[in-house]
Amino acid sequence: MKPETGKLKLEIRRWKLGAAWLLVLLFPMVGTSVEGIQLVCDEPVYNFGRVDQSAVITNVFTVRNEGDLTYVNKYVRTSCSCTRGRLIPRIIGPGETAKLTAVYKAIRRKGTQKKSLRLIPLDSNEPALVFYMEGFVEPTGESR
Numbered sequence: 117m118k119p120e121t122g123k124l125k126l127e128i129r130r131w132k133l134g135a136a137w138l139l140v141l142l143f144p145m146v147g148t149s150v151e152g153i154q155l156v157c158d159e160p161v162y163n164f165g166r167v168d169q170s171a172v173i174t175n176v177f178t179v180r181n182e183g184d185l186t187y188v189n190k191y192v193r194t195s196c197s198c199t200r201g202r203l204i205p206r207i208i209g210p211g212e213t214a215k216l217t218a219v220y221k222a223i224r225r226k227g228t229q230k231k232s233l234r235l236i237p238l239d240s241n242e243p244a245l246v247f248y249m250e251g252f253v254e255p256t257g258e259s260r
Contacts, residue, residue, distance in 0.1 A: 154183035155208070155235070155245045162218070164251035169222050177216040177247050179235070181208040188238040192216070198225060199249065201233040222253045229253055 162175040181187050187208040192201035200219045208214045218233050230250040237244065 151185075152183050153181060153185050153187045153237070153239075153242055155187060156180050156182050157245065157247065160246065161248045161250065164220070164249060166252045166254060167222055168254050169225065169256045171222040171253070173220045173222070173249065173251075175218050175249060177218065178213055179203070179208065179216055179245065180213040181210055184210050186210065187242070189214075190236045190238045193234045193236050193244075195232040198222070199231040199233060201247075203235060216247060218247065218249055220249045225253045226255055227253065 157177055157179050160177065162177070164171075164173045164175070167173065189203050189206040189208075192203055194201055198221050201216055203214055203216045205214055216233065216235070220229075220231055222229070228250075229252070230248055233247045233249070234244040235247075
């Protein structure tokens with residue numbers, strides 16, 4: 117191998133490495149953007165502990181949209197008539213947050229309970245985001 121050929125290969129390798137670093141510096145966000153809607157809740161499960169049947173439990177879940185499109189909520193579906201949910205606002209833009217207020221009534225319930233709330237989007241192609249309220253309901257008068 118001629119010395120000139122070795123120098124040429126070394127220069128080409130340096131040039132490729134330099135070009136790769138230049139691309140990384142110029143386009144650092146390539147491959148990391150979130151396209152579409154991405155709803156996130158840091159604590160989607162609320163454990164209300166042990167309560168008696170007279171309890172009415174309220175919890176507020178915070179939902180944020182980390183995507184780049186606006187989310188529009190059609191309605192909140194619950195697993196049982198003992199649970200209600202309301203999302204305010206119903207429209208969550210990119211980077212915005214909303215509050216899902218959930219209310220669970222323990223009347224006529226006993227034992228381990230796990231009730232779900234689902235955010236049903238207006239766009240049926242988007243998945244529903246699911247939240248849970250869980251705990252143990254004792255007959256009235258036996259709460260600890």
